[in-house]
Amino acid sequence: AQSVTQLDSHVSVSEGTPVLLRCNYSSSYSPSLFWYVQHPNKGLQLLLKYTSAATLVKGINGFEAEFKKSETSFHLTKPSAHMSDAAEYFCVGDLSGNTGKLIFGQGTTLQVKP
Amino acid sequence: EAGVVQSPRYKIIEKKQPVAFWCNPISGHNTLYWYRQNLGQGPELLIRYENEEAVDDSQLPKDRFSAERLKGVDSTLKIQPAELGDSAVYLCASSSRSWDSNYNEQFFGPGTRLTVL
Numbered sequence: 001a002q003s004v005t006q007l008d009s010h011v012s013v014s015e016g017t018p019v020l021l022r023c024n025y026s027s028s029y030s031p032s033l034f035w036y037v038q039h040p041n042k043g044l045q046l047l048l049k050y051t052s053a054a055t056l057v058k059g060i061n062g063f064e065a066e067f068k069k070s071e072t073s074f075h076l077t078k079p080s081a082h083m084s085d086a087a088e089y090f091c092v093g094d095l096s097g098n099t100g101k102l103i104f105g106q107g108t109t110l111q112v113k114p
Numbered sequence: 115e116a117g118v119v120q121s122p123r124y125k126i127i128e129k130k131q132p133v134a135f136w137c138n139p140i141s142g143h144n145t146l147y148w149y150r151q152n153l154g155q156g157p158e159l160l161i162r163y164e165n166e167e168a169v170d171d172s173q174l175p176k177d178r179f180s181a182e183r184l185k186g187v188d189s190t191l192k193i194q195p196a197e198l199g200d201s202a203v204y205l206c207a208s209s210s211r212s213w214d215s216n217y218n219e220q221f222f223g224p225g226t227r228l229t230v231l
Contacts, residue, residue, distance in 0.1 A: 004156075036222075043117065044157075044205070044222040090156050100145065100209065100218060101170065104156025 002027050002095035006105035014113050019078040021108045023091030026072065032094040033074040034102075035065055039087045047089075050074065051098075061085070086112045116140070118223035120206050126229045132194035135226045139187070139208030146183060147220060148191050149205040157205050163189065193228075201230045 007022040025031055035047040048059025055067040065076045074091060091105040119138040127133050139146050144165050149157035160179070162170040165186035174181065178197070183189040193200055203225040209218040 041224065043224045044207075046219055049219070092156075100162065100220075101159060102157075102220065104158070107154070107156050 002093070002103060004091050004093045004095070004103050004105040006089075006091050006108050008108050009106065010109045010111065012111040012113060013081045015083055016080050019076070019081045019085065019110065021076040021089050021091075021110065023074045023076065023105060024072050025074060025091075025093050025095065027093065027095035029095060029097040032098060033065075033067060034092040034094075035059065035063070035074075035076050036090045036092055037087050038090065038107075044090070047076070081110075081112045083112050083114065086110055118206055118208055118221055120204075120223040120226055122226055123224065124227050124229075126231065127196055128231050129198055130195040132192065133196050133228060134190055134192045135204050135206075135228075137189045137191070137206030137223060139189070139206070140210075140221055143208035143210045143221070144186065145209045145218065146189050147207040147209075148181060148189070149207065151203040151205055151225070153202070160191070196228075196230045198230050201228055203227050 003026045005024045013019055033050045036044045037047050038044050047063050048057045048065055050057045050067045057065050063078045065074055067074050089108045093103050095103055121136050146163040148160040150160055151157040159173055161168055161174045161181050163183045166183050179193055181191045205225045206223045207220040209220045
């Protein structure tokens with residue numbers, strides 16, 4: 001079955017320390033994978049996307065993600081957290097052959113402590 | 115450029131009442147999506163339109179939910195009658211068909227938060 005699993009429902013880091021949000025996927029096709037961020041009362045915003053080109057993808061606000069087919073993972077990282085990074089993050093996949101049908105993970109709440 | 119516009123932003127109704135949500139996609143975007151996001155979960159697709167045609171409505175509870183996209187621009191999602199379990203955020207997204215791209219980014223609106231009492 002096609003699925004996206006975010007391994008942590010809540011991650012807490014201190015400002016200035018690295019961020020790691022974990023995501024695994026299951027797909028019979030070559031997936032397209034994305035990370036979206038959702039700030040309170042705001043719309044979902046695309047952070048970055050993987051669509052079968054470079055496996056290390058750079059996004060906005062210093063975020064990166066690496067597609068690892070052997071591990072079926074697409075973890076999101078950032079070297080140094082900022083207070084403004086506190087939000088809900090969704091790992092998302094188009095897992096059925098670029099149909100445009102997105103499957104969302106359950107979300108990870110990122111808390112950034114001063 | 116204006117983003118995806120949704121209204122109302124908030125709606126509180128009593129169960130068994132009807133409710134409707136409106137979405138205006140980004141100009142020129144031919145594909146429109148309605149998602150439902152339950153509390154603490156990721157959004158789930160309800161229906162997808164290509165222009166005025168519903169091409170994927172397999173997840174739409176058709177006994178009480180209906181949607182339309184007249185003229186292939188604005189769209190309305192309706193629930194009649196609403197149930198307590200319909201309380202959620204209803205998100206609209208749009209994307210454009212670009213044949214030289216292997217992915218068409220979906221742009222999301224801010225959503226309508228529905229509370230059914």
